[in-house]
Structures are given as C-alpha cells and as structure tokens.
Amino acid sequence: MEPETIGERIRACRRFRGMTLQELADLSGLSKGFLSMVENGRRTLDRRSHLDAVANALQVSLSEITGKPYLGTPRMRAVAQAAVPALRLTLMDCSLEDPPDVPSRPLPVVAEEVRKAERLQDRCDYVALGRPVCELLPELHVMAANGPREERAEALRLLIQASHFAQGLLTYLGYEDLAWVAAERAREAAKALAEPGWAGMTEFLRCQALMWAKGRSQALSTAVRAADRLTPHLDDEAAAESYGMLHLTAALASAALSQGDAARDHLAEAARIADRTGERGSGLLGLGFGPTNVGMWRVSVELELGDPERAVEAAHAVSPERLPLPRRQAMYYADVGRALAKLPGKQREAVQALRTAERLAPQRVHASPIVRDTVAMMLNRARAQAGGRDLRGLAYRMGIPH
Incomplete structure (x- = not known):
C-alpha cells in the first residue's frame, strides 16, 4: 500500500x-x-x-516526502497530467530568438484568450488550464518576435502572463524543474520588453520557482537584488507593486531560513509600499499586491516561523473580502486552517477555514500536500470521537482514508 x-x-x-x-x-x-x-x-x-x-x-x-499533488478523481488527474508532455515540448521549442513556425491570430483575439486563461488560473482550475496555455505560448512567441512592431510590447506582456500560467500549473502538478523553465521564458520576455515593473515581476516568478525547489537562500538573494534594482523606479506603480511582491517573497524565504527578524523587516517594507499604492485589484499577473495581500502574507510568514498563535492573530487583522481573488483567498484560508489546527480546542474552526479554502479553489486545496497532511492529522486526532462529519467529508474529497 x-x-x-x-x-x-x-x-x-x-x-x-x-x-x-x-x-x-x-x-x-x-x-x-x-x-x-x-x-x-x-x-x-x-x-x-x-x-x-x-x-x-x-x-x-x-x-x-510530500508526494505528488492529488487532483480529485482519476479522470481529473489524467486530464491535468496530459498537458505536461505538450507543455514540456512547448517550453523547449519556444524562444524569442527562434520562434516556432506556427500561425498567429489577431492580437485582440489572443488577448481575450489570455484573459480567459487568467480566470481559470484564478480559480486554480488546473484541469482546464493546460490546453489553452499550450496553445498560447507558441503563438505569443511568434507575435512578440515577428508581429507588427506596434503590437510587440503588448504581445510580450501577454507572453509573460501565459508563462506565469504555465509556471503555476507545472508547480502545482509537481514539476518544479519545468516551472523554472517557464519562469525563465517570462524573464526573457521581460528583458525584451524593458519595463522595470514587468522585469521585477518575472524575478518574483523565478523566486517562487526556487522556493518550491528548496532554493530558499537563492530565492532570498534573488528577491533582494531584484528589489534593489527597482528602487530608482518606485514612482512607477507597476515597479512599486513588483518591489512589494519581491519583499514579500524575501520575507517568506527569510522565515524558511529561520531568520525571523529579517522576515518581519521585509514584511514591514512591503507594508510601507502597500500603504502608498493602496489596493490595486488584481494588479500585475493577478497577484493583487496591496495592504490586504500583505496581511495575508504575514499569516504565512508567522506560520513558517512556527508561531501559529501569531499567525491567527495576524489573520484577525485581515479582511479577505477586500481582495476578491479566489486563488489568493483560498491560500489565506488554508493557512488560517493550518494555524488553527495546531492550537488546542480550535479543530472546529480549523475545519471551517479549510472548507472555505476548498470552496474557493478546490483543486488548489486538494493538490496541497501540506493541507492534506493537516487534514489527516486532524482526522487521526478525531477518530477517538468518531470524527466530525465536516472533517470526514473534507477528507473524502481529498482522497484521504477516513
């Protein structure tokens, strides 16, 4: 077994x-x-x-030791995984120096397809996301390299977004090496675009790929260097947003390296910028930088530092409805649930938080080995009392024996 x-x-x-x-x-x-x-x-x-x-x-x-992500039924897993060979070949075949020989549609049509894919990503619908990303990446490389000159900048921005979709999908399917390649494709596009805000965001993507591949020290140094390069451009809103996201990444990387003071310093700098920018909606790459998101990251950082009480305290200061992004809200509620599960007498609240996360982004929650382990731990604790119906239902949907 x-x-x-x-x-x-x-x-x-x-x-x-x-x-x-x-x-x-x-x-x-x-x-x-x-x-x-x-x-x-x-x-x-x-x-x-x-x-x-x-x-x-x-x-x-x-x-x-974490295992491969779990995505519901065998059919759902098969459909999601079926996109990986095509994505691997696409990432290997596509470059701005030597774009693939494929036809491209008009820019407005492709831009609308990117927006549709963004909605799938925000719902963490990994099963549906693979196919459009595989179609968009070659087409956008062609448009960015060979399209009408007046359209190339927008094509490069769309290419960065599509590469971000690919990175997220591959990360949560357990292919960290391919996720890094997708982040590099985004970086190449940002280099050609030469806009500081977008360049900073692609460094954020590289940091995320490093974090998932155990490269915490590299992620920290990459984030700090990239943020420093953005300092002269902070009057630009996109650059300020990227700068803030890089400091949030540096905070989490510092926490993963058990550097609590440094982690909180990076959080404070991100909060300073967020107070200036205010809430920016989805923002660049749909990451939603702003005061609410900084508060959500604070929960993650305190949890990573091994302080669930402070994580729950930080969560009380967050109004997640102010950031109407299902993916980000789901990650926040998952962190809150994990923190509550570590505290005595808080299992009912923990289950409620995890069920809220599941409702917002079921595939994302089911794919998380850490959330799955939290549910399994709570189930073990509850077996003496025959468990709770909500907890057993959550375990069933995650494929955890109960």
Whole structure:
C-alpha cells in the first residue's frame, strides 16, 4: 500500500535508508519525539525549513516526502497530467530568438484568450488550464518576435502572463524543474520588453520557482537584488507593486531560513509600499499586491516561523473580502486552517477555514500536500470521537482514508 501522508513517506524513506529515528533526528536537527509524532500522524511537518532538513537528511527530493499533488478523481488527474508532455515540448521549442513556425491570430483575439486563461488560473482550475496555455505560448512567441512592431510590447506582456500560467500549473502538478523553465521564458520576455515593473515581476516568478525547489537562500538573494534594482523606479506603480511582491517573497524565504527578524523587516517594507499604492485589484499577473495581500502574507510568514498563535492573530487583522481573488483567498484560508489546527480546542474552526479554502479553489486545496497532511492529522486526532462529519467529508474529497 502506498504511503498516504508525509509522515508515512518519511518512515518509508528512513527504513529504505536503513536509518533509525534517532539518526534521522541527529542529521535533520529535529527532535526524535517530534519526528516520531510526525511519522505516526500526530504532528504535521509543514514548515519549509523542516521539510528541507528531513529531505536533505534522507538524501531524497522534496517530492519524495510530500508526494505528488492529488487532483480529485482519476479522470481529473489524467486530464491535468496530459498537458505536461505538450507543455514540456512547448517550453523547449519556444524562444524569442527562434520562434516556432506556427500561425498567429489577431492580437485582440489572443488577448481575450489570455484573459480567459487568467480566470481559470484564478480559480486554480488546473484541469482546464493546460490546453489553452499550450496553445498560447507558441503563438505569443511568434507575435512578440515577428508581429507588427506596434503590437510587440503588448504581445510580450501577454507572453509573460501565459508563462506565469504555465509556471503555476507545472508547480502545482509537481514539476518544479519545468516551472523554472517557464519562469525563465517570462524573464526573457521581460528583458525584451524593458519595463522595470514587468522585469521585477518575472524575478518574483523565478523566486517562487526556487522556493518550491528548496532554493530558499537563492530565492532570498534573488528577491533582494531584484528589489534593489527597482528602487530608482518606485514612482512607477507597476515597479512599486513588483518591489512589494519581491519583499514579500524575501520575507517568506527569510522565515524558511529561520531568520525571523529579517522576515518581519521585509514584511514591514512591503507594508510601507502597500500603504502608498493602496489596493490595486488584481494588479500585475493577478497577484493583487496591496495592504490586504500583505496581511495575508504575514499569516504565512508567522506560520513558517512556527508561531501559529501569531499567525491567527495576524489573520484577525485581515479582511479577505477586500481582495476578491479566489486563488489568493483560498491560500489565506488554508493557512488560517493550518494555524488553527495546531492550537488546542480550535479543530472546529480549523475545519471551517479549510472548507472555505476548498470552496474557493478546490483543486488548489486538494493538490496541497501540506493541507492534506493537516487534514489527516486532524482526522487521526478525531477518530477517538468518531470524527466530525465536516472533517470526514473534507477528507473524502481529498482522497484521504477516513
């Protein structure tokens, strides 16, 4: 039987290595008691620093202990995964220096297709997103390289957006290496565009790819350098937005490196810029930089620093309805649910938060190994009381034995 949880996968990898629990504790820097509870499903291993430490100690990739994303029914998983070979070939075949030999439609038509794909991305509809992204990337490379000169700048912006869609899809399907290639394609387009705000956003995408691939130190240094390059351009709203997102990334990367003071300094700088820009709606790449989003990132950072009480306290200061982006709201509620699940007497509230996240973006929530592990842990705790109906329903929809 395949291991279902992160703890079960850690136990399987540890035994395969012929390693005792004490040896794993010594190599990872985590306590034997904590690791024992993780393996037995009584604690979650959801901090990036802890996941990295265990993966490095076991000499395995992160996906070996987190597992591949789960996307509902076998048919849904098959449809989503079917896009990967085509995306891989597209990313290998497309470049601005040597664009593919494919026909392109008028720019307004393609722009509307990008907007449709953006709506799919914002709902985290990975099953439906693969096909349009595969069609858009070659076409936009052709338009950006060979289209009418007056249309090339807009084609480059659309290409950055489509590359962002590809990166997100590949990341959540578990293909971090291909997600990095997609981020590089976005960076190439931004270099040709030569607009500071868009250049900063593509550096943000590269940082995100690095974070998912255990490159926390590289993500931090990349974010800081990119933010510094934007400093002379902060009068431009797009550049200011990118600058703020880079500091949010630096905050999370610092937290993953257990640098709490630095993480909060980066949050403070992002908040300073957000107070100046105000709420900007979806903004560049649909990331929604502004005071509300900074508050949401603060929850994530406190959770990564291992302080669920402060994470919940930070959540109380956030009004998620002020940022009407389902994807971002879902991630916020998932973080709140994870934080509440770590606190005594808060399981009911944790389940409510996770169900809200699921309602907003079911595929995103179901695909998260950390959320799945949180649900499995709560289910183990609740079995003595036969569990709650809402919790069992959530576990059923996530494919977790209950």
